[in-house]
Amino acid sequence: MIELKIQRVGASLGVELPYEVLKQLQTSEGESIFLENMFDGSYSLTKHNEKSAEQMMLIDGQMHEEDS
Secondary structure (H helix, E strand, O other): OOOOOEEEEOOEEEEOOOHHHHHHHOOOOOOOEEEEEOOOOOEEEEEOOHHHHHHHHHHHHHHHHHHO
C-alpha cells in the first residue's frame, strides 16, 4: 500500500503520485488517469483505454440486469 498525502495545489487540493505508480500505470505528464468507484465501495486508479472501458460498461450492465 502506498500512502498519498493530500496537499494544497493553488486554490485546490491534490496528491502527488510517486514515480513507481506512474510507471505501473504506464502514464506520464499531461495524460489522463481515472479514479474509478468499484462495486465494493473502494476506488481504483487506472489509465483509460477503450477495451477496459467497454468491459466495465458490460459488467455494469450485467450487474443492473441481475438487480432487476
